[in-house]
Amino acid sequence: MELWKVKGNTFCIDTGISYIPFYMINERDIILLDTGWAQADRVGLEGIFEENGYQVVGILCSHAHVDHMGNCQYFKEKYQCVVAMSELEALLCSSPVNLKVYYSSQTLAQVKKNLGHMICKADIRIPKDQEKIQIAGVEFRILHTPGHSPAHICVVTPDDVAYLGDTLVSRDVMEPAKLPYEYILKEALKSNDKLLELGCSKYIVAHKGVYDEIKGLVSENRKLHERNAERVLSLIDHSMTREEIMKTAMEKLKISIRSVSRYLTLERMLNTYVEYLHDTGRLDLIMEDGFLKYRVK
Numbered sequence: 001m002e003l004w005k006v007k008g009n010t011f012c013i014d015t016g017i018s019y020i021p022f023y024m025i026n027e028r029d030i031i032l033l034d035t036g037w038a039q040a041d042r043v044g045l046e047g048i049f050e051e052n053g054y055q056v057v058g059i060l061c062s063h064a065h066v067d068h069m070g071n072c073q074y075f076k077e078k079y080q081c082v083v084a085m086s087e088l089e090a091l092l093c094s095s096p097v098n099l100k101v102y103y104s105s106q107t108l109a110q111v112k113k114n115l116g117h118m119i120c121k122a123d124i125r126i127p128k129d130q131e132k133i134q135i136a137g138v139e140f141r142i143l144h145t146p147g148h149s150p151a152h153i154c155v156v157t158p159d160d161v162a163y164l165g166d167t168l169v170s171r172d173v174m175e176p177a178k179l180p181y182e183y184i185l186k187e188a189l190k191s192n193d194k195l196l197e198l199g200c201s202k203y204i205v206a207h208k209g210v211y212d213e214i215k216g217l218v219s220e221n222r223k224l225h226e227r228n229a230e231r232v233l234s235l236i237d238h239s240m241t242r243e244e245i246m247k248t249a250m251e252k253l254k255i256s257i258r259s260v261s262r263y264l265t266l267e268r269m270l271n272t273y274v275e276y277l278h279d280t281g282r283l284d285l286i287m288e289d290g291f292l293k294y295r296v297k
């Protein structure tokens, strides 16, 4: 893992697959913006904190995905720090049953086994109309950007550096990402446009880049999603159930699935686009032979 200064007191850790920013209050105390994967990142992050004599005094979490809050509760207990999240996602992460509301394709037992480490008692819940927050005496601006997750937030540090979490993907990630996941793509695209109002001096994208301006990237992300939506639309050549669309996607996009978890992941990604096509009036949902099917309008 590498560590470097982005601007002023805002720094970034490169975990290999993502950037985790942090704000330095003084030589010892830091506020983390997201906490990475539990398995892949915990030891590396702890190593960096130990090496540099850092004490985590606060965590500001962009959204409740396993690669962003994998160590939230662990660091909260280890460093006795405060955790802040959007109100809705704090509620989702407050118990296994609540988490299942969001991860509904998994059984409660699977949620406990696979995602139990995401359960976290947030100390500060940020309502959707609140645009500033104080943590350990430091004020951060909050931009609410729902879409990628139900209540995703972007955070602007006092150095005028915006951490965009997963609101956008960087150019490096665009090509290999066959179908990026969004909880509600139509809302995510509205949130992407909101980013243009930020007017910050630097922007950090979790997966994975630092930019001086993001106008071009916002438009490239929109094009990527529209292109993917068209690809999914082209798979539907007759009225099809969701499972038939999945099967056709695996064949035509040459995606091989050998495990239940990979199947569920692909299903979530594909649903992003099927629902978007339905939301934007390009697909109809009909009943045919006792099955729910999608048909091109």
Ligand SMILES: [Zn+2]
Pocket: 063, 065, 068, 148, 166
């Ligand atoms: Zn995410």
